[in-house]
Amino acid sequence: MSTGPGLDMNKREQADPRPRYRQVADELTAQLRAGVWPVGAMLPTETELCATFAVSRHTVREALRLLEESGLVQRRQGSGTTVLALATPDRFVQDITDMAELLQYPQETRLTVLRARKFEADAETAAQIGCGEGEAWVRVEAIRRLRVTTAPLCFTTLLIRAEYAEALDDLGVLPGPLYALIERRYGIQASLIEVDIAASGVPPHQAELLEVEPGTPALLIRRRYLDGQGRVYEISEGAHPAPRFNYRATLKRIPELP
Amino acid sequence: MSTGPGLDMNKREQADPRPRYRQVADELTAQLRAGVWPVGAMLPTETELCATFAVSRHTVREALRLLEESGLVQRRQGSGTTVLALATPDRFVQDITDMAELLQYPQETRLTVLRARKFEADAETAAQIGCGEGEAWVRVEAIRRLRVTTAPLCFTTLLIRAEYAEALDDLGVLPGPLYALIERRYGIQASLIEVDIAASGVPPHQAELLEVEPGTPALLIRRRYLDGQGRVYEISEGAHPAPRFNYRATLKRIPELP
DNA sequence: CGGCCCGACTTGACCGGACAAAAATGCCGG
DNA sequence: CCGGCATTTTTGTCCGGTCAAGTCGGGCCG
Numbered sequence: 001m002s003t004g005p006g007l008d009m010n011k012r013e014q015a016d017p018r019p020r021y022r023q024v025a026d027e028l029t030a031q032l033r034a035g036v037w038p039v040g041a042m043l044p045t046e047t048e049l050c051a052t053f054a055v056s057r058h059t060v061r062e063a064l065r066l067l068e069e070s071g072l073v074q075r076r077q078g079s080g081t082t083v084l085a086l087a088t089p090d091r092f093v094q095d096i097t098d099m100a101e102l103l104q105y106p107q108e109t110r111l112t113v114l115r116a117r118k119f120e121a122d123a124e125t126a127a128q129i130g131c132g133e134g135e136a137w138v139r140v141e142a143i144r145r146l147r148v149t150t151a152p153l154c155f156t157t158l159l160i161r162a163e164y165a166e167a168l169d170d171l172g173v174l175p176g177p178l179y180a181l182i183e184r185r186y187g188i189q190a191s192l193i194e195v196d197i198a199a200s201g202v203p204p205h206q207a208e209l210l211e212v213e214p215g216t217p218a219l220l221i222r223r224r225y226l227d228g229q230g231r232v233y234e235i236s237e238g239a240h241p242a243p244r245f246n247y248r249a250t251l252k253r254i255p256e257l258p
Numbered sequence: 259m260s261t262g263p264g265l266d267m268n269k270r271e272q273a274d275p276r277p278r279y280r281q282v283a284d285e286l287t288a289q290l291r292a293g294v295w296p297v298g299a300m301l302p303t304e305t306e307l308c309a310t311f312a313v314s315r316h317t318v319r320e321a322l323r324l325l326e327e328s329g330l331v332q333r334r335q336g337s338g339t340t341v342l343a344l345a346t347p348d349r350f351v352q353d354i355t356d357m358a359e360l361l362q363y364p365q366e367t368r369l370t371v372l373r374a375r376k377f378e379a380d381a382e383t384a385a386q387i388g389c390g391e392g393e394a395w396v397r398v399e400a401i402r403r404l405r406v407t408t409a410p411l412c413f414t415t416l417l418i419r420a421e422y423a424e425a426l427d428d429l430g431v432l433p434g435p436l437y438a439l440i441e442r443r444y445g446i447q448a449s450l451i452e453v454d455i456a457a458s459g460v461p462p463h464q465a466e467l468l469e470v471e472p473g474t475p476a477l478l479i480r481r482r483y484l485d486g487q488g489r490v491y492e493i494s495e496g497a498h499p500a501p502r503f504n505y506r507a508t509l510k511r512i513p514e515l516p
Numbered sequence: 517c518g519g520c521c522c523g524a525c526t527t528g529a530c531c532g533g534a535c536a537a538a539a540a541t542g543c544c545g546g
Numbered sequence: 547c548c549g550g551c552a553t554t555t556t557t558g559t560c561c562g563g564t565c566a567a568g569t570c571g572g573g574c575c576g
Contacts, residue, residue, distance in 0.1 A: 303556060334557075336555075
């Protein structure tokens with residue numbers, strides 16, 4: 001039953017024979033964009049969506065999975081599907097502008113900027129969805145701005161996530177899914193290694209290797225930060241055969257660095 | 259800072275009554291890691307895997323989807339499923355080391371290093387899978403090192419992908435899936451904008467905005483590169499309502515930059 | 517009135533089947 | 547020998563159903 005006009009508007013059958021669930025996902029995205037459901041609202045149940053689009057539940061679920069991977073909605077078993085973000089073209093321009101502006105700051109001060117942005121986003125989202133800033137929903141928009149995703153593991157993602165690890169921790173975003181992916185892909189458990197270079201007394205440019213535990217080497221990717229108190233931080237992702245939590249370690253001075 | 263439980267609350271996923279397809283995916287991953295199938299080999303067909311694990315084809319497909327998202331295998335309709343990478347702990351250490359070494363180079367020379375690495379990886383993979391360097395499979399390992407994934411869109415990913423856009427183009431990796439995600443999420447078509455700053459005559463630090471077409475503004479994220487001939491490139495991702503291909507545009511001089 | 521339990525509702529996982537689409541394969545005639 | 551065509555193989559999509567697991571709210575009982 002071709003009820004929805006959105007389903008009928010597939011333009012070129014021969015050029016774009018899109019799968020059904022992609023059509024459903026696109027139609028849902030369009031409705032999200034049109035403001036049918038505001039941020040924080042709940043989508044119709046999967047059964048209702050089946051009736052709406054005249055497809056089976058499997059197709060609806062596949063479409064919802066695509067939307068969830070895109071970061072548009074969030075599904076919770078037993079509860080329902082909620083709208084995470086209103087992804088409009090204006091929002092895209094705003095996001096790009098924000099990130100472009102962020103890149104203009106020196107590397108050392110970006111974390112400070114991000115922290116300030118977090119509270120702005122909290123207030124903005126609170127006003128948008130009409131609840132107090134202390135509510136759990138307030139964090140949605142802030143999290144969206146620096147979302148740690150269940151992305152396929154690529155090292156650039158890993159690196160950039162390590163770069164903002166501290167800010168992400170402040171925002172309440174946990175790197176669990178990423179670690180799960182590392183575990184599945186490499187068969188090891190990765191750990192977040194945090195080093196207070198200022199406390200170690202070793203200048204960052206002279207520190208190369210650190211030991212998390214005696215006899216347990218841990219590789220690290222050098223990333224240096226400077227907080228407001230002039231303390232230098234080095235946060236990295238490394239390979240370490242231990243459960244996931246933040247490690248603190250002291251630096252080891254090395255003689256030479258090519 | 260807010261401290262809090264931090265990563266501790268993430269540990270509630272310790273007791274896991276894992277879904278079946280995750281068990282299948284883990285078992286397949288383990289066999290991949292054990293070297294049952296070498297890089298470039300083809301996995302058993304889905305029907306055979308159904309018989310092997312005594313599950314339905316849907317479960318096998320879900321497991322293969324997980325593996326594909328993790329970058330371990332590649333599926334092609336009509337052909338089969340092939341092994342992309344042997345993801346061992348040693349490989350993880352090697353990858354981390356590679357990226358850490360890459361980060362030690364100045365930003366301007368990283369692309370040159372990546373290009374050199376590409377040919378090394380080509381030769382290495384060719385020897386590993388036993389085929390000529392001209393074969394298509396040679397690119398597999400190189401692609402894996404800087405894989406453009408169909409990741410949920412996060413702007414850090416987008417930024418870092420833009421940073422290596424030129425290298426990724428050299429490696430034959432096309433940013434199609436990423437654009438498709440941008441399109442679904444924001445309802446617009448994003449484009450890769452390439453600017454030859456040297457030809458425009460405008461110094462990079464004085465150039466802020468560019469016009470792809472008359473009257474069509476395109477935001478850009480500043481990323482400057484220097485190739486071997488001393489030419490400065492600026493490659494960025496922007497919002498532009500046009501089909502996906504690389505744009506060339508001239509820079510516009512701006513008076514001031516904070 | 518408050519805490520607890522049970523049931524309705526919703527998503528998660530899985531099955532067995534069916535057909536479509538793309539690639540590989542083999543056959544055949546030039 | 548080789549190019550074109552039909553067949554087979556393999557993955558992609560979709561259906562309708564079943565059961566499990568988590569969430570939420572209302573009613574029961576202390």
